[in-house]
Amino acid sequence: MLGRLGLEALKHDWIEYMAGVSIVGGGLFILVIITYFKLWKVLWKDWITSVDHKKIGIMYIVVAFLMLIKGLIDAIMMRAQQAIAVGASHGYLGEDHYQQIFTAHGAAMIFFVAMGAIFGIINLILPLQIGARDVAFPFLNNLSFWLFASGGFMIIVSLVIGVFAGTGWTCYPPLALPKYNPGVGVDYWLWSVQISGIGSLLSGINFLVTILKMRCPGMRLMRMPVFVWSVLATVVLVFVAFPILTANLGLLFTDRLFSTRFFDAAYGGNPMIYVNLFWAWGHPEVYILILPTFGMFSEIVPVFSRKRLFGYASMVWAILAILVLSFIVWLHHFFTMGGGPKVNAFFGIMTMVIAIPTGVKIFNWLFTMFRGKVQFSSPMHWFLGFVILFTIGGVAGVMLALPGIDFQLHNSLFLVAHFHTVIIGGVLFGFFAGFTFWFPKFTGFTLDEKLGKRAFWCWLIGFLLAFMPLYLLGFMGATRRLNRYDVADWQPLFIIAFIGVWFVFAGVGLQFLQIFRSVLTRKERIDTTGDPWDARNLEWSTTSPPPVYNFATIPSVEGRDAFWESKKTGKPLSQGPLEDIVMPKNTACGFIIGFLSFVFSFAMVWYIFWLAIASLVGILAAVIYRVYGEEHEYVIPKEELEKRL
Amino acid sequence: MKKKYKIATLILSCLVSVVGSIFIILRSDIPVLDPKGWIAQQEKDLLITTSLLLLIVIIPVFVFTLGFAYHYRENNPDARHEPNWEHNSIAECLWWGVPVFIILILSILTWKTTHQLDPFRPLDSTKEPVEVQVVALQWKWLFIYPKEGIATVNFLQFPENTPVNFTLTGDAPMNSFWIPRLGGQIYAMSGMRSKLHLIANEIGDFRGRAAHINGKGFAGMVFTARASSEEDFYSWGESVRNEGSLLDFASYQELAKPSQYVPVQYYTVNEDLFEKIIDQYKTPKLK
Amino acid sequence: MSSGVQDTYDRAVFGTWLYILSDFLFFGTLFAVYAFLQKGNDTNKLFSLKYAFGETLILLSSSTAAGLAGAYLHRKDRRNTLIYFFLAWILGAGFAALEFLNLFSIASRNYTWDQSAFLSAYFTLIGTHGLHIVFCLFWMIVLLLPLFFTQIRDVDVRRLTCFRMFWQFLNIVWIFIFTIVYLMGVDGYYG
Secondary structure, three states, X not given: OOOOOOHHHHOOOHHHHHHHHHHHHHHHHHHHHHHXXXXXXXXXXXXXXXXXXXXXXXXXXXXXXXXXXXXXXXXXXXXXXXXXXEOOOOOXXXXXHHHHHHHHHHHHHHHHHHHHHHHHHHHHHHHHHOOOOOOOOHHHHHHHHHHHHHHHHHHHHHHHOOOOOOOOOOOOOOOOOOOOOOOOHHHHHHXXXXXXXXXXXXXXXXXXXXXXXXXXXXXOHHHOOHHHHHHHHHHHHHHHHHHHHHHHHHHHHHHHHOOOOOOOHHHOOOHHHHHHHHHHHHHHHHHHHHHHHHHHHHHHHHHHHOOOOOOHHHHHHHHHHHHHHOOOOHHHHHHHHOOOHHHHHHHHHHHHHHHHHHHHHHHHHHHHHOOOOEOOOHHHHHHHHHHHHHHHHHHHHHHHHOHHHHHHHOOEHHHHHHHHHHHHHHHHHHHHHHHHHHHXXXXXXXXXXXXXXXXXXXXXXXXXXXXXXXXHHHHOOOEOOOOOEOOHHHHHHHHHHHHHHHHHHHHHHHHHHHHHHHHHOHHHHEXXXXXXXXXXXXXXXXXXXXXXXXXXXXXXXXXOOHHHHHHHHOOOOEOOOOOOEEEEOOOOHHHHHHHHHHHHHHHHHOOOHHHHHHHHHHHHHHHHHHHHOOOOEEEEOHHHHHHHO | OOHHHHHHHHHXXXXXXXXXXXXXXXXXXXXXXXXXXXXXXXXXHHHHXXXXXXXXXXXXXXXXXXXXXXXXXXXXXXXXXXXXXXXXXXXXXXXXXXXXHHHHHHHHHHHHHHHHOOOOXXXXXXXXXXXXXXXXXXXXXXXXXXXXXXXXXXXXXXXXXXXXXXXXXXXXXXXXXXOOOOOOOEEEOEOOOEEEEEEOOOOEEEEEEEOOOOOOOHHHOEEEEEEEOHHHHHHHHHHHHHXXXXXXXXXXXXXXXXXXXXXXXXXXXXXXXXXXXXXXXXXXXXX | OOHHHHHHHHHHHHHHHHHHHHHHHHHHHHHHHHHHHHOOOOHHHOOOHXXXXXXXXXXXXXXXXXXXXHHHHXXXXXXXXXXXXHHHHHHHXXXXXXXXXXXXXXXXXXXXXXXXXXXXXXXXXXXXXXXXXXXXXXXXXXXXXXXXXXXXXXXXXXXXXXXXXXXXXXXXXHHHHHHHHHHHHHOOOOO
C-alpha cells in the first residue's frame, strides 16, 4: 500500500531530528503567518498562479535564497566536522550523515541556488531588455518554476522522511547502483534533479524563442544588450545539454528500478558511460551558470563607470566562442580514468583555449572602467571582488586543465577550492550584484548600500578564509569528501576554513538584514523615475515596478544602449498609438502539475506505484484541462492604459 | 570606521594572512610540492612552470583592477573621462593575442607532458621493475605481487630507485589509487585493468589513499607505501611469505566483503588471483 | 490569420522545433549508448530485418497521412483533416503494436533487458520510442476530439501543426533506429 515507506523512514540521529524539526517547524510557522495575515488569497491569485515573468522571477530568487541557507548550514556542518575529526576523533557526524550532507550541499547549490538565481534574474530582466511584454510561453514559464520548486522540495523532504544520497552530487555508478545503494537516497537525488531538469529544459526553450522571436522593432542581434547575448548562449547550452542529463538519469533510473545493466560491469555495462554523459551535460552546465553572470556584469560595469561597454563586438564573439568550446572539453573532469595521452591532451588543450575568450571579457570590463568615472556602489564592490576571485579560480582551472597536474590534484581539495572560487566568485557574486542593481526596478526602492557593502566584505573575507586553505590542503594530499583524516598537519587549515564559513554566514545574515531594513526604510530611497542609476538599457525606461504589461507601447530602437541615447538626445523611444493589450491569464495548472510531479517523484522513490500512476493521470488531466477548459488570455483595453498615463 | 583605520586594518590583515600562510607552509608536510619520486617531480615542475606562465595574465589583471578602480574613482579630478571610448584595436589585439600565445606554449607543454606522464607508459629504467597488482576493495587495498607470490592489505613495499609497475582493478565501486608523494592517481574500476608506473627516488614511508568516494568507509581507505633498500625489500618479502596465510579465491571472497579500517595483513598467493578477480566481471556476449 | 494569431503560431511552431531538437538529442544519447554497447553482440539472433522493414513502411505511411492531414488542416477542411489524421492514428497504432510485440517476443525467448547491458540498451531505445508513439496516439485523440464538435479554430491549427511536426520527428527517429539498430546490426557492422 505504501511501497517501501514505513515508520523507519522517520528514524534519524539527533542532529537529523533537529534539522527535521526546524524544517517542519519553520514550514508550519510560515503557514501560520500567512493564515494570520490573511495572505492566502493574495498568494494564490498574485503569485502561485501568476504567469507574469516578473513574479515568477521573484519566486525563483526566493527559492534560491532558501536553498542557499540550507546549503550554507550544510557547509557549516561539514567544516565543523572536518575541523575536529582528526586522528582518533570521529567528529560529531557519522559517515552516513556526513556523506548525505555533502551530496545535498552540492545538489542544492548547483541545481537550486545557482540555477534558481540565474533563471530568476533572466525571467525578471530578459523581456524588459528586449522590449517585450512577457516571455514566449508564459504558462510554460509558470510550469517550469513549479517543476523546479518541486525538485527542490524533494531534497527538503528527504531530511525528514528517509535519507538523501551519500554518493556526492555527481552520484556516479557503481556506487549509485542498487548493489551498493539500494535505499531511497539515490532515488531522492535522481527525481529531484530529473524533475527540475525538465523545468530547466522548458525554460531554456522558452527563453530561446523569446529572444529570437520577440525583440522589439529595430533591435537587431548586434543591437541587443550583452546580457541578452549571454542569455542566448546560455539557453542554447541548456537546450543541448539537459536532454543528455535527462537520458543519463533515465538510464540510472532503469538500472535501479528495472535491473537494466547499463552501468553494471558484471553484465557488460560500463560506469564510464554515465561519467561521459554526466559531464557532457555537466560542463555546459557550469557555463550555463557563469554566462548570465558575465552578461550581468556587462550591464553593471558601464553604468557605474559612466562609460560605454568596451568592445561590444568582442564581447559577443567571446560569448559565442565560449558557447562552442564548452561542448568539447567535458573529458577534463576525468583525465584520471585512463583515456590515454592523446585524448587527455586534446581535451586539456581545448579546456585551456576556453580561458582565452574569458580573459578577453575580463580585460574588456577593466577597460570599461579605464577613463570612466567609477562609482563604488555595492554592485561595483561585487564586481571588483569577482574579478579578483574569478582570476584566481580561473588560473587554478587552467592548471587543472593540464593532465599532468590534474593527475595529482583530481578530486583533491584543490579542485574543490577551484570550483568554489569560480562559482562563488563568479556566479554568486554576479548574482548579488545583479540582485542589488535590479532590485529597485521591481520594488520601487533601492537597497541600503551600507549594509550591502558590509555583506560584501563579510563574503569576501569569509570566502578567502574558507577556501584559500583548501588550495594548500590539495597540495598536502587531502582528497574531497572525507569525514575524517589522520594527518595532523591538515587540522589548522580546516579550522581556518571553519572560521571563514562563519564570516560567509554573517554576510548572508547581513544580506537578509539589508532586505529587511531596506523595506522598513524604503521611503528614504524611493525610485520615482524608474531609472535610479541613470542606466543604459530598456528595462529602465519603464516605471519601477513596471506594470504587468511592461510597456504601454512597445518601444522601437535604433542602436545599442537605446534608452541612454534617448535620454541624451531627448528623442522618446516609443512610437505608435495606444492599443488594446492582450495579456496571458493566471492559471492554477502549472502549480497543480508541479505539485503532482512532486507526488509522482515521492511515490517513485518509495515504490508506491499506485500513487505514481495516479499522479501521472492527474498530470495528464491537468494538461487536458489546460488545453480544453481554460481561457488563456484577457484584454487590457486602451482606455485603461490612457487612464494610467 | 575612519578611512585610515580601514586601510590600516586592511594592510594588517593582509600581513597577518601572508605571515600566517608562510608559517603554516613551512611547518607542514606538503607531499605534492615535496616529491620523492620522478613522476611527482615532473608533475611539480609542470605545476611551477604553468603558474609562472599564468602570472603573465594574473599580475596585469590585478594591477589593472585595483589601479583603474583607484585612479578612475568618481571624485578624482585628475582622471580623464571619455564616456564613449569603447574601441581600441591595439588593446584588443593585445588581450586576444597574449593569452593565445600563452595558451599556445601551454598546449605544447600539455602535449609533451601528457605523453610523458601517461600513467600507462612504462618508466625508462635499466632496473627490473617490481610488479604489483592492485585490487580496490571495500574499504581496503589488496596488493598482489605475482612474481614474489605474496599479497598484502593496506601496505606496500618496494626498493628505491626501482620502477614499480602497477596493474589495477577493483571489486568495489569506482576507486582511485593515489600516492601523492610519488605521483598522480589512476582510477581502479571493476572489470577493467588500468596501469600506473611510479618510482621512489628516496627511502621512506609514503602515505597513499583512495581518491574517489566509494561508500561508507571511504575515509579509512588509506595505506602506506614504503620504499626501502633492495636487501630490506627482499627480506620483507621473505617475512611475508613466512607469516602470511594462503589467499586463495575463496578466502579472497571473504576478504572482499565490506570492512573498514582494516589493519595490515600478509598473505601468500599461489594462483593468478588477479585474473580471477577480473573474470568475475566478464559477460558472455550475445552470440 | 491576424498578426497576433500569426505571432502565437510562429512562436509555437518555432518552440516545437526546438523541443524536437532537444528530444533528438535525448534520443541521440540513447543511440550513442546503444552503439557503444552493441559491440561484439550478434544481433541476428534478436530480430528479423523484414519485420523492422514492415514497421518502417507502416510508420512512413502514417507520417504521409499526417502530412496530408496537415495540408487539409491549413485549409480548414474539417472532414478531410479528421479522415487523414484518423488514418495516421490507425497506422501509428499498428506500428506501436508491432514495436511492442517485437519486444515481448524477444523477452519471451528469454532475452530480457536484465541479462546484459546490450539488451538493456535495445529495450530502452525501442521502448522509449514506443512510449513516445503511444503518448502521441493518446494526445492525438485529445487534440482531435474538439473537431468533432466545432469547426477548425486557429488554436486547433496551431496545436495540430505542432503535433504533426512531432509525429513526423518520431518517424525520423524510427528511421535512425532502423538504420543503426537493424540495418547496421545485421551487417555485422559492429564487429
